Amino acid sequence: MAFQPRFTDQTPWDKPLGKIVCVGRNYADHAKELNNPVPTEPLLFMKPATSASHMADGVVLPADLGDVHYETEMAVLIGQALTKASVEEAAKAIVGVGAALDLTLRDLQSRLKEKGHPWERAKGFDGSCPLSDFVPAQVVSDLQDVQIKLTINGDVRQDGNTEMMLYKVVDLLSHISQWCTLEAGDVVITGTPAGVGKLNQGDQLSVELGGLIQVTTEVR
Ligand code: ZN
Numbered sequence: 001m002a003f004q005p006r007f008t009d010q011t012p013w014d015k016p017l018g019k020i021v022c023v024g025r026n027y028a029d030h031a032k033e034l035n036n037p038v039p040t041e042p043l044l045f046m047k048p049a050t051s052a053s054h055m056a057d058g059v060v061l062p063a064d065l066g067d068v069h070y071e072t073e074m075a076v077l078i079g080q081a082l083t084k085a086s087v088e089e090a091a092k093a094i095v096g097v098g099a100a101l102d103l104t105l106r107d108l109q110s111r112l113k114e115k116g117h118p119w120e121r122a123k124g125f126d127g128s129c130p131l132s133d134f135v136p137a138q139v140v141s142d143l144q145d146v147q148i149k150l151t152i153n154g155d156v157r158q159d160g161n162t163e164m165m166l167y168k169v170v171d172l173l174s175h176i177s178q179w180c181t182l183e184a185g186d187v188v189i190t191g192t193p194a195g196v197g198k199l200n201q202g203d204q205l206s207v208e209l210g211g212l213i214q215v216t217t218e219v220r
Pocket of ligand 1: 022023024071073102191192
């Protein structure tokens with residue numbers, strides 16, 4: 001069944017999930033930890049809708065494909081189409097704010113990067129984008145002042161704030177829409193702060209987005 005985004009009050013959104021547009025290296029401290037240059041324009045890639053899962057249902061690692069890294073990110077749900085949109089139009093199109101895990105087959109991604117090949121095999125596998133439920137956008141007073149925190153087995157692994165983004169959320173949406181139309185039901189995940197690392201079977205995860213979202217889940 002197609003993945004349907006839902007809100008924290010458990011109401012499903014009225015459209016199935018479209019595409020997931022992802023932003024790489026949007027926090028300088030994360031670009032540095034992987035020895036990547038800080039980009040001069042947003043680095044974009046996509047995950048198919050089939051990569052999405054409900055985060056609270058558990059995180060399933062693919063077998064025999066090498067290390068899987070977590071990246072904890074703010075996700076925004078798009079409520080109306082954006083084509084060559086201004087930042088004002090982009091701001092109005094956000095209907096939900098949630099948390100995402102951008103799961104990455106890091107060994108495979110490193111091999112693909114060396115060859116100059118696309119990253120999709122490392123980024124777009126089934127289950128590679130666990131999504132939390134979304135809060136309505138209007139309850140978020142400032143998209144650029146939200147704490148992003150990941151705790152694994154009681155240890156804080158990632159603890160950043162969206163104020164550290166190189167490109168702000170509305171700038172990203174406007175930028176993406178100059179290149180490809182964002183449609184109602186699409187999700188944009190906005191990059192990860194530092195602290196990425198490997199997931200292991202049985203890990204207990206707690207994902208927090210400011211005071212807005214808190215999800216506990218397990219790696220299976
Ligand atoms: Zn990411």
